[in-house]
Amino acid sequence: MQDAQLILPAPAKLNLMLHILGRRADGYHELQTLFQFLDHGDELGFTLRQDGDIRLRTEVPGVPHDSNLIVRAARKLQVESGCRLGADIWLDKRLPMGGGIGGGSSDAATTLLALDRLWSLDWSEDRLAALGLTLGADVPVFVRGRAAFAEGVGEQLTPVELPEPWFLVAVPQVFVSTAEIFSDPELTRNSPPIKVRSLLGGDSRNDCQPVVEKRYPEVRNALMELNKFTSARLTGTGACVFGSFPNRGDADKVRRQLPATLPSFIAQGRNISMLHRKLQGQA
Ligand SMILES: C[C@@](CO)(OP(=O)(O)O)[C@H](O)COP(=O)(O)OP(=O)(O)OC[C@H]1O[C@@H](n2ccc(N)nc2=O)[C@H](O)[C@@H]1O
């Protein structure tokens, strides 16, 4: 039977480390990064339309309807699958945009998995991940839903089992453009490749951090505040910075000591994304 309505989460991710190995001929950068999900994210609702229209019913400030990754993902899946059905989509946007925690990419991945189900397409995960990659480098990991060591531009994924600590994520009030950071001449682009098994040795550097800190004093300041209590680092190209704690109480204690001008949230690291947990529960 076809579901008439689906309500699904779109979790955030953290890059627990990020090394830049080089630059490809097309300008994209070869990375090695470690993705883990958070149990905090956006929420999307989907209902079927028989007339083929795709309508995002929630306005997202600063993002025109047709450029929203949700609409782009839905239209692409519709075209590639030749499906004549459409959807009304609602978004509860809880994640900061441009924060390096992957909200847009996660929204896109949730849309692909939701519409695959609503439209009864039954596409394989491989096919959905490949379509996702055409929307953004981070979309495939959200489609697959398992914490992973990522190589290439982020699409070659090796699933990993990581500890699931609590994270305090600080959200500096500044928008960091990923493209701007990757085009900075001072970016380190020659980190030597590491093996997935050496990861647990704990080399948690983010090669983007020095450039982001230099360009954005707000991010430098957030790192400084968090570093007073724990070892803090940047996720993706920022702006968010995070530290990890063995339990929620410890994270909360530090959160209460951060300046009121620095918003933050607490979430637990997850090796299986909330989206996949929910879809499995509904299967
Ligand atoms: C670097 C990461 C790590 O997770 O950071 P965040 O964006 O989450 O901070 C991502 O791979 C980003 O993925 P995503 O945000 O999907 O990036 P895209 O839209 O594909 O690319 C935005 C721009 O960043 C640059 N870019 C992105 C990824 C990459 N491996 N090399 C690049 O040089 C390109 O200039 C590209 O035009």
Ligand SMILES: Nc1ncnc2c1ncn2[C@@H]1O[C@H](COP(=O)(O)OP(=O)(O)O)[C@@H](O)[C@H]1O
């Ligand atoms: N559904 C969406 N949610 C967030 N951002 C979106 C969405 N669709 C398109 N975008 C665009 O993508 C940009 C980066 O999005 P986001 O995923 O939040 O950041 P990051 O890639 O740094 O984690 C936003 O500034 C916005 O212009």
